[in-house]
Structure formats: C-alpha cells, structure tokens
Amino acid sequence: MFGQRGIVSGTLEADGGPLPGANVIIKGTSIGTQTDFDGNYSIECQVGDTLLITFVGYDTREVLVTPALLGFEEIPYSAPREAVPMIKSIAYSDAVQRASDSLHSIPSLNSSPYMYTKRNGYRSFRGIKSIKQSKNIVTLKYSDGELYVDGTYKGSMQLRTITDKNLPSNGINPYASVLSTNHRVNTSIWDNNIRGGLSLNYGIGNDNYLSTVFHNEGISANFNTQGSYKIPLQIQLGYNSATDNLANLNGYQNLLLGRQLTNAQFQENPLLALNGNESISKSKNFRTAVSAEKSFGLDFKLIGTQSLVISDRDEEYRLNAGSFGYESDYRSGKRFNNLQSNTALTFQTNFEILNSIGVNTTSKIQWQHSEIDYDFNEVGNENPLRTSQELNQGIFEMQHNINLDYNNHVFLNLTNTSIASTRQAGALLVPQVSISAVPTEIWYGLDNGFIDYINVSARYGETVSASGLFYDNYAHQSLLLEDTQALQLLNNRDLFYPEDLALESGRSFEVATEFRLFYNRLRLGFTYENRKDDHGIFPVRLGDGFVLDNLANTRTKGFDISLRTININGYDDSARWTTEVTLSRKRTKTSSLLNGSDRVSIAGFSNVNANLIPGASAGVIVGTAFERNDNGVIVTDSQENPVIAEGVRIIGDPTPDFILGITNHLDIGRWNVALSVDYQQGGDIWNGTQKALNNFTDADESYVEEATFINIKSLSATYELVDEKKWNNSGHLPFFNSFKISVFANNLATSTAYRGATPYSSAFDNQSAMGIQYFNTPLQLETGFSIIAKI
Template sequence: MLKDILIIKANLMRYFLLLFLFFPIFGYGQFFTYKGIVSDADGMPLPGANVCVKNTTNCTTADIEGNYTLQVKPGDIIQVNYIGMVTREFTITATGSVIATGTGEVKPILSDDFANALIKEGNDTRVPEPSGTTRTYFKDQYSYNNVVLVKKDKDNEYTFVTARDYHKLFLELYHDFTIGTPIRLHGYQNTYAQGRSLNGAATYQSPETGEPFSWGPAISTLQTTANATPYYPGGDITPGVGSPVATYNRNGLFRNSYEQKTTLSAKLLMPKRDYLKLGMSYKSGNGILPTATSNEVNTTFTYFIPLTKHNLTATAGYNRFNNNLSNFNFIYNKAIFANAVTPTHFNNGLGSVLPGGLPRSYSNLENNPYYLLDYNLDENLSNLYTFKVSDEYHYDRINNTATVTAQFSNIENTGGNVPFAAQVAGGDYTQRKEMYNSILAENNFTYQGHNGLSLGARLLLNYQERDLQRDYLEGFTGLDAYPAVADDQFSISRRQSRASANLNLNAKYRVNSLLGYYDDLLLNAAADAGYSSTYKNNIYFGGYAGFDWDDVIERFALFGNVAVKQYEPVLQYNNLAFNSLLYRVSDFKQMSATQELFAPNTTLLTRETNYSVGAEYKWPVSARLELYKKDISNLYAPVNQGGTFAWMPAADYTQRGLEVSASYDHYINGDDVMFSHTLSFSTYKNKVTAVRGGGSRIAIAGFADVNKNYMVGQPLGAIVGSAYERDAYNNIVVGSDGFPLVAAEPKVIGDPNPDFVLGINTTLRVHRFSLNLGFDWSRGGQLWNGTGQTLDYYGVSGLSGQQRNVTNYVFNGVTQSGQPNTQPVSFYDVTQPVTQNRWQRYGAAGVAESAIESATYFRFNNLSLSYSNEYRYNYSHAPRYTVSVFINNVFVVAKSKTAFSANTMFNAPETSGLDYFNSPLQRMYGLSVGIKF
C-alpha cells in the first residue's frame, strides 16, 4: 500500500517548481496564526479586550466570546489588556506553545484610593471608618480579584464595587452589501434572421409559421412595416429594403444581482457571571434573472450560567429561508435557454402573453423567458427550529461535556411546468411538504492522565424522522385554472425513521525526548462501535490509529494515520436534479422533477478507508506535504431501474493524491508593514473499481444521452455521450456526403477531474490598512459545453453566424473504405434542407464529443482592501470598527470562453463539468462594515 502511495508521476516535479515561482521570500522570521481566549479569573470571556504583540502595532480585539486570532512568531511577547484590569503577558515558543508569565486571564485593578487605604491582616481586609474604627470585609466577600472600584462619599464612607456588581452589555453589528455582474456570457450572431432554406434560398419565416430556427436570410434584406402585430407591436417584418430592422441584446435578460445582510450580536454579562446572548441576522437579495428574490432570517438566543465545576448553556434558534425561483423544475435553466435561442430581432420583453391568452413567443415550439418567469411557481420555503442544552464539567484531570440537541424542520416546495409552454401540453404542478426531525444526545468524556496519557470516550444517541407528503397535479385547461383545477393527480407519502448509537473510545499517549533531545511523539488510537435500526446487520465497527512526531529533526515533523469508518445514507435527500437523467437533451423544455429518492428500509453501509503519511517543516517557511490513499465501497447514487430511481449502493472507487501547503510571513520596519503568503497545491487520481446494478456503468448526473458516470476502470464522473465513428487507428470516419459519421454507441468523451489545483493568497498590511489578493489555478480535466452546441443548432451562436457561408471544406478523416477523405462540403447549402447543414444534421445535442472543452482556468479570485481602528493603542471604550471593500472573480482566463468548470448545472454539485444554459458566473463587488461596542 505504501508503495502505491509513493508512486507519483515523474512530471509532478515541475508542479513543485510552481510553489516557488509564486512564493516570494522577503526575509527570515516565520509567522503563524495563534488563536486564544481572553478571560477573567473566573474563566469568563472578556469581549473587546486588546491583544497585541508587545512593542508592535500587530494588535486585535477579542470578539463577543473572548476569542481572538493573531499572527505571531517564536519569541513574541503577547500583551492582553482590558479596561480596569491588570495587563498580562505570555511568550510564544518556537513550537507555537506558550510560556505563561500569565495566561489569557486578566485580573482586576484596584483603585489608588483603595490601595492607599487597604490594610491587610491575615485573611481579612480592614478599611478605616470616619470614627477611627475599622470595618472588616472578609475576602470571601470582597476578594482582591473581585474588587474593581472603591467609592468614597463626602462622609468618607467607603463603598466596595466588584465585577459582580455590574451588568455589562457588548454589541457587535455587521452589514454586508454585494452586487453581482454576469460575466463570460455567450456571444450571439446579429446578422441572420428567423427562417430556413426553402426553394433554394434562405427564407424569412415569421413567428406565425412556428419557425424555431435562425437559419434565415441576412437581416439587412428585411424591413419593418407600419403594420403592428401582437408579435411585433412596433411594426411587422417582411422582405424588402425600407425601415431597418431593430436587433436586441439577448444578454439583456440578465440584471445585476444584489444581496445585503445585517447581523447583530448582543451579549449581556450579569453580576453572577452568567450571560444572555442574542444573535440576529437578516439577508435579502435579488438574483440575476427578473423576479428572482430570496430572503433569510436567523435568530439564536443563548443563556449561560457558571456553577461549581459546571458550565450550563441553553440555546434556542430559528431559521427561515424563502426563495421564489428555486429551480425545483429546472425553470432557471429553461428561462436562460428560451432567451438564448430567440432570434436577434424578436423582443421578448414587449409582452409574454398574446391577446387570446396564449404565450407570446417567436415560435409556438419555443418559450418566451418572461412567460416562464411571470407564471413561475417554483418556490422554496423552509423553517428550522433548534434547541440545545449542554453541561460542561471540569474537575482536576476530568472533563465531561453532555449535550442534547433537538431540531425540527419543515420544507415546502411548489413548482411545475406552466400550461401552454413549449413541449408542455396541459402543464403540471407539485406541492411538496417535508418534515425532518432529529434528537441527538452526545457525551464527551476525557481524562488527562499522568505520564502523557489521556483517555476519552464519546457516546452519540440519535433519532431521526422524515415525513414526506407530495401531491402531483397535471392537465390544466389554461392559466386561469393553474394550479387550482387539474385533470389528474397522484400523491407520494412516505415516513422514515432511524434510531442509531455510536460509541467511540480513544486514547492519546505523548512521549517526550524519544531520541534524546526535544522531540515530541504523540500516538493516537480510537475504536468505534455503532448501531442502527435501519442497517442490515445492525452493528458496525470502525477505527483509527496515527502518530504526530514533532522535532524529529529540529523544526521538522512526521505524521501518519490509517482510519476506517462506515456510515449510512441520509434519510433526507432533497436534491431532485437526478430527474434530468430521464430526459434527452432534446427534451429539455419538458423536464420535470417528478421522482423522489428514499433511503432503503434496510441499508448497506458505505465503507471508507483512509491512509496518509506526510511531513511538516515549521520555520522559517511553514510547509506541509501529505500523501494519501482512500478506498470507498458501496458509494450511494440514484440508480435508474427501468424508469424508476432507487437510492442504492452503486460503486466502489479508489483515489491517490498529494497535498502540499506552505506559508510565509514577514514583518518590515518595526512590524508596521507585514507580508503574508499562503499556497496550497493538490493533485489526485481516482478510478472506479466496481459498479452494481447489472450494467457496465451508472449515470449519476446530466441527461439520458450525455451524463457523468461511475464506470469501471474510469475516473469518477467520467463524461459519456455521443462520439464520432473512428477506425482502428482512431481516425474519424467520414460518410459519402463528406460529413463525419456518429458512432452507434455512446463513449467516454471526457474526464472532469483536474490534473492539479493551485491556490495562492497574499496579504499586505500597512498600519491599519490590509490588502488581500487571492488566485486559483486549475489545470487539466474536461467539461461538456452543451450550451454552445445547442446555440449552433438553432443558428443563433456567433460561430454559426461566422461559418455558415464556408464552402469547399474537407473534414480530416478517412472514408468508410479507409481512404483519406477528399469530399468538400458547404457548412450551409441553401439548396438543401436545413437539417443537412453542419450543425443541424446532428440534432440539438450535436455530437457530444465535439462539445468537450478544456476545463483549465486561472482566476484572480478575490481582491479586498480593509481599514480597521483595532490597533495597539486603542484602550478606550470607543467603538472598534472595520470597513472592507472587495471584488470576487476579478477576472478568469480559461480555454473555454463561456463555460466554467466550477459552475454547476441545475445548482446541483454532482453536475460540475456539465454546462447546459447554466447560470452565468458573476463578478461580485462588495462592501462590509463591522462595529464592536
């Protein structure tokens, strides 16, 4: 197995060189991220505390929970400062641990007045009274650590004020605003009109003819008349020279999207050190398509109280999400499709319904996108209620945390195909209601023993319940009856439940100075035993073993592990995009999500085995390299069994990979300027080793005729579709008419997996300003650009406009007899039926092989500039604030001019690498403001 892991392609070494080409070195002194919590003597967090590297401006403030993050290097002294409390310090060591001259704990400061009057005698405190006598205050009432202020009135009476006498309110307010602009849009031809070849000439065909194609004459040969029609309110179009025919930008359908989110966190710290915390956020936005809106409300309420050896926390939460263009029945992609295939001289925006109530579109065989959107009922509404109670127990070497979490959710989906839409006879409508409830009880126990040994046990008890009710209606006589009055109806009703338990026993053993100096070896081991009421054998097992060996050689560490885990498929599977596998590309306009997936009553487990080994170097450049191998069996997928999908174990696969990460930080000019650089690199190869269900492959995403697959001997998600006929020497076979032939059976035409992915991030901080740049490079892999082929088929693409008049073209290939092809062809011979031209002859999907494009891209992923007043000398109670502006998807350089491998089809992750009128990539511009009180 280890031998397999270490087998890396010889040309992989050139990839490592990239790590240094993109990784500038400015000097020595390695910085890394340090995270901590600021608390008082009672362990309570102190929001707003200042945390700085001593004698620098490298500072931050603790958040509402006392958490902070700071870039540090070995030898740095960290100062923790809080109003009215003593500054504490601790030092960072070379290994990132802490030498405590104090911890994150901060003690109260006594007033000078009290300090001068204080008399310490034994265990009590005496303060002089005006009469000359003294009053004793016992330390269990007013301890040194609790007194924060002494007040003296005009009669010289002293009043003690402790931290426990105060209510303290902390507020954090954030607002984000983002605007998105569509980029990498398709280019269209604006030269040729609606029509086709008739009687030896390219002929204009009006909308009344039902003509779906734009293979007509040049628009310059047409004129606009004074005769208004429902299709052309500004004047009909006829052959002849007169008033020029107007053209329209089909990308005008898209608008700029926007999203805004406001978040408020409030924490009230009370005298007994208990607190109330309220979190609220509201997010709303408009999508890039007309009418697309969404909004989300999220609220949490927490109460915390510390008791002797216990910390009790109770939390209640509510989340509500609504989306009125959910793509439940692929409406998003259908609207983009309808807009894209419209002839350039037809304006969809002048109305979506004719006077008689039928759709107004350029052809009765196609849709007006506004008709689909105006009568769209694809909507999603979800409500989630969460309740959580936890108890943290600490005593000596024992820690135990018990938690009970209950979640209750309901999801409502509506949607369907609008009546009279293209390829839709009477329309259809779905009402889908799902309730999903779960109760999880968890107990984590740890014992920190002597001599580097620690033991742990985790117990999980879980009960889940899913109740789905779905009504499907079809056959509507018109828009007035939609969706209330249907000709036919059927329902799906299914209730599922699962009770499960898991016990994890784990142990850690630390050995110091194994090699005789300051190395540190940590051994880890764990064993799992699980039970499930739905698993075929009820009981299952898993385990883990690993090691982390620091400073094997100074600053150099080794690690390795092996893990085996098993798990069941989820009860709740709400992504219905698998329904597209029932339809061919040519049936796209009638697709509907009519089927559901359910976990089997008796399941098999997915088994995952992971092996990894690696090394890490910590200073001055922090670098980590890991080689891994994983084997997966019984991977679940939607399996088509005669037109009905079942959720079942479908495939086994194996994957080997390499991951490298590196970071470097450098401070200049007394730490006023800081550079930070991080880099990540990953490469992997995977292969399906078995499929189940009786076939040679299982389609998992896409269409019936072009799809991603689990296929033995092929990489995960191999793209399968139509391909050119080839001879034994891989030459394309050309028919007697001079055009390439199509193979009788579909073939593997693409691999969506990249050769490698490289990510680069650079941060420059100058005083209070911070500039961040992020890049990512994905090399290799392929994608299917079905959008481009369908646009060619309709004659609306820029390519079809540029090349339709090409003549005497000879395709490179051989004839059926094996001789080199010499037959010249015209791409569009108007003396022949339109179905004989280069792009029409292969249908709406074309030859899928010719739509395969490189998925390689380089992206300037993000650019942000921020300003913050959280700096070293801000010790006042004045608000802290941060203002940031950013751009995401600054630019993309890719071999494919329009499709993008990181985009998904139908908003389903499984469809990455497939493009069929996907939502365009957007360049995002944003502003973020945060204020802490």
C-alpha cells in the same frame, strides 16, 4: 503533558462570499457542526481526525487534523526539567495567554465559552474580578455569570453583470438570440442582499485549568472561580434563514423553454419571459445547545451536551398562465421539516506516567435522533398530485480514544468507534491509529532559525457512515430524458433511503508533514492520501424510476500542498502582507460495481451522461463518438463527413490535473486588501449548451471542451472603523466590537479554454453532474459594498 486535543475553527467561503449551512463532520463519526451565516465554524477534535466539509453543489473536502492545525506547534522550547524560581514579569502573563487549548490547559481566547473575554490585554478581561499571584500559582476570580450578546449584522449591495465573453457562441436555432448580449436582453441584474443574525449566550460556573506554561516543574497556572459546587453551564441559540432564487433553473426555463414553448407576447418581450418563472427556495434553521461539565480534581472531567436543530425548507415552482402550454397557473411545492437531536456524554481523564508520558483518554457515548416530514403537491395538471412521507431514525455511537504524549516530541493516538442504527446494520470495530513526531523538539539543534519547526505524521483508519433519510442529490432526475427532450419540465423523482442498505465504509492511509522556516515566515505542508470507499450509495434505474442501493466501491489517491509566506511583517503588525497557496491533485477511480453492471449513469441525460465504470475515473463522460481507424484518425463517408460510431463510448474525464488557489492579504493599519485567484489545469466538460445552440448536430464528442480556467475570484478592500488598540489601552469596551465597510469585486476577470464556461456550476446545479454543462447560469462579474457590524 496533555493529549493533542483542541478546537479547529475557521471560515468557509465560496464565490467570493461566506458559505453558511455547510457541514463540518469528523470522518467516521456523526460528530459535526454547521457554518453560521457568516461562514464561521468551530469543532473540537484531535490529531489524526479527518474533517469532512460538505455542501450541496460542491465537492467534499477532507482535511487531516495535524498538530500544527490545532496550534500545538506553539509549544515553547522544552529543555530537561529542573526547579526554577518563580518568574515575575509580563512575559509570564503573555505565556498564559498564548498557551494551547488542550484539555486542562489555559483556554484559547478563540475557543473559550466565555465570549466576553475575547479582548486583547491581559488585565482588561471583563468577568475577571481579580488576579492574585503567589508562589507557583496565578489565581483568577471570575464573576458568577453574565448575560451577554454576541451578534453580527451583515448587509451588502451587489451589481451583477454577465459579460459577452462569458456567453456561449450563437448557434443556428431560433432562440439563440435570447442568449446573446444584444439590446433584447437585459444582462445587468441588481441584487439587494441583506444578511444578519443574533445569538444569545449565557455562561455560569467555574473552570479549572492547569498547564505547565514554561515546561518546568513547579511552575503552573490555575484559573479558578468561586463557588466550586456549581456546574459550568453553557447555552447557545442560533437562527439563520436563506433564500435561493434558483438562478440556473429560472434562467433555463424562462429564457430557453419560455421562448421556445410560450405564446407570441412572451417571445416578443424577453423581460416578461425573464420574470415569467418565479421558482424559489427558502430555508430556515434554528439551533440550540446546552452543555455542562463537572471536574473531579484536576485529572477527571465529565461533559454532557444536548443539542437540537429544527430546519424547514420550502421549494416553490411556478409557471404563469399561458406559458409552457398551461392555460392556468402551474404550482408545485415541496416542504421539508427536519428535526435532529443529539445527546452525548463524554468522560475525560488526564494523567502522567514516569514523568515523561502524558496520557489522555476520552470515552464518548452519543444518541442521535432524526426526523423528516416531507410533503409534495402540485396544482395545474389535469390530475393534481400530493404525496407525503414521514421517516425517522436513531443512531447510537460509542467512541474510545487514547492519546499518548512523550515529552511533546512523539504523539500516538488510538481510537475505536462503534455504531448502530435503527435503519441499518451496525459496526462494532472501526479502529484508527495515528502517530506524529516533532523532530525539532527531539533534536534541539534543528531549531536553528532556518528550521523552526518540523512535524511528521502518519495515520491509518477505518470509517463508517450511516445514511440519512432524504437523498438530496437530484442529478438522476434528468437521466430518463435525452438532451433533445430536455426542452420540457422534469418530473419530480425524490428519493428516500431504504432501511436495508449497508453502511458506507472506508479505509484510508495518510502521511503528512509540515515545515516552518526562517523564523516562521514560511510554512510548507504536504499531505498524501490513499483511500478506499466501499458500498457507496447511488440511484439505480428501476423501470420508469430509481431506487437507492449500495452500488460502487471507489479508490482515491492524491496529495495536497500548502504554502504560507509572511512577505512583510512591520513593527507591531502595523503592516503585514501574507500569501497562501494551496495545490491539490486527487483522482478517484471506480474499483467495482456491486450490481454486476458494466457501467452505471449517475448524472446527465440518457444519451450523454456521467458514469461509474470499473477501472475508470469516477464521473467519466459517456456519449456518441466519431468512428476512428486503428491509427486514431476519424473515418469519413463518401461526402467527407465524419462517421458517427455505433453505441456510446467514453468521451471525456472531468477530473482536473490539479487545482491551484492563491490568496494574498495586505494589512496596513485598519485597512485590509485581499485578492484570491483560482486556477484549474485540465479536465473535460461536455458543452451541452453549444450542442443545443447548434441544433443538436454532430456527435457528443465534438462538444467536449477542455476545462482549464483561471479566475480572479475576489478582490476586496476593507476598513475597520473601531480602533481596537485605543479601546484596549483605555480599559473600556466599545458598543461595537467591530464595524467594517468593504468594497469588493468577484469574478473580476476570467479566462477559459472555451466561450460560455462556468467553472463553478454543473448541469441543473447537481453535485454529481460536474463536467456536464447544459444552460448553466453564465459566470457573473459582481461588484458592490458591504457593511459588517459586530456587538
């Protein structure tokens, strides 16, 4: 009996492609990882944890770790124990391969540090010298260590086209024609994008695993290597780089501002204006990690890890001479040099009580050190400016966890986290408790072919989160301007976290259940969440600038539903069609503002903005509105023109009624066809683009649009050139583990409630500005092909 710990892995995608550099963090801790250049991630966690998935420009996603997510539903049928004779069959080997990857269990091929074993076929594992089977024992002898390369190259070529229906309607202002699809604008953009990466890994030493494969006493499997005196060591290196051409910013400044504020030669040559601004953002990231572990018998393990992440980001803003009123070139740049080191020591125990209760304990202490070196300079103004900032902080965290497992039927998890920061006050008690049960294991009659598996779980927990050093949400920077004043460059108002802030904290209650029916051909999951977040940090207006402060308490309620069906499952997986459906409905409301204000603006402009208002949805849109009588009818003047009310009012709520995602995968031989569709029902968007095109006339209320949309997000066909079955049967490994050629189309067809809608972006690409649209880059149809090779 082993505690419910394991590794959750997957791939994050956005806009039809991988999402590199996204953060995946265990909520309430500083334990986390980042997706690689291919969008892949892997993180060790336990049942009851909540994974936070964050990326700049996207909403934070929370995922509750359930037994099903860790693969524990694959535990075979468990009958009362009795001694049985040794089993001599291929089924035994297959069971070894399928066993779950909890502590001291047989390692999953997807999570084992020995990457070279990731091949199907039990006896074709490289690195295993021999397999010896004796009574109740299977012994595998490993080689002493191998140097191996696990690399991926990905190259792609795309043609991006802005279609007429994705552009806003023309208005009456002089620069409206620049945004139309007449012959003066080139709306087809070639984008050559080559992405690749290489990682080197070296593993040496021994692993000891013990698992009751068939849940019968006397039958177990041991994986051993020679040289038990050695300490297993794993070294990981990673590097990735990315370039962002800042499409929203360049398009906004070149096509809109450049045409309005630049001399005649630019106005008569839109292509020159299109290339007039060369703003760009480049980032590099280097990661290294070393881990070592030492087992003391079968029940105790000590694990030490040390990781280092060094990242650089350069942001360059350039305006050509003669444009935007500058006689000479304007240049400004930001450089962020970040360093983060993490040292952790983990002690794990595993034992059994009364032959029925498995106990797994984990104690972890961790020290995280962060540094940032910031430099900003600009040339081209009358008074050149240069500022710099150097900050650092240390975070100490201690976590204790106990897992109780009763006959693989009922699981109880108790956790407490303590945290201290060199820049903020700490917290000693941050408890969490979760319980889950598998009725299909308790009452065997439920497992009848119609109902294959049921899991029910509940969790209550508290969380704390230490702030970082740099506040990378720029949504506040336009709040000092009215929308009519946005036809000018924004000032740089970068913010750094002060030392006197309280920790952001929260409390949450979650219940979840999962059903697997019809011989696992249908999986249905449901999760309900009720979460309260306190001391949320936001920018607050102070004179002509902003400061960060603990500003708001919020509450989130909602649910997620997931459905996965196997529609076709051919013999030997020769043909397989699966459908995955996810539905999410969540609403976040502001409970209170800690500074005593009636409302606080967090994004947009000074006259129309997204707000935190007690009792209202977070991010509600406030602006000018029409005067109405007691019956809700708009009041008109003597000329029958609508009367605009004094002051500002709530005019929209960007929170959708629900979000639906549907993905289909069809596998036939080495072909894979995938289709993804996004649908959003409800929500509001303030269409500032249309207001500008209409010369800023009428109340802001008249530009509030419904945000409902449906989008064929991606359609792809992929062919795998490497015949894996052929190589497995031959017992040899090819040079390429995988070589895929893919053709794809993203945003193939889109239907929105109004013209010019851009469902996946917000004003100036700021996360807090969802629901505010102001000359966002139009949605682009993207077609192309890609090649992915792995060795």
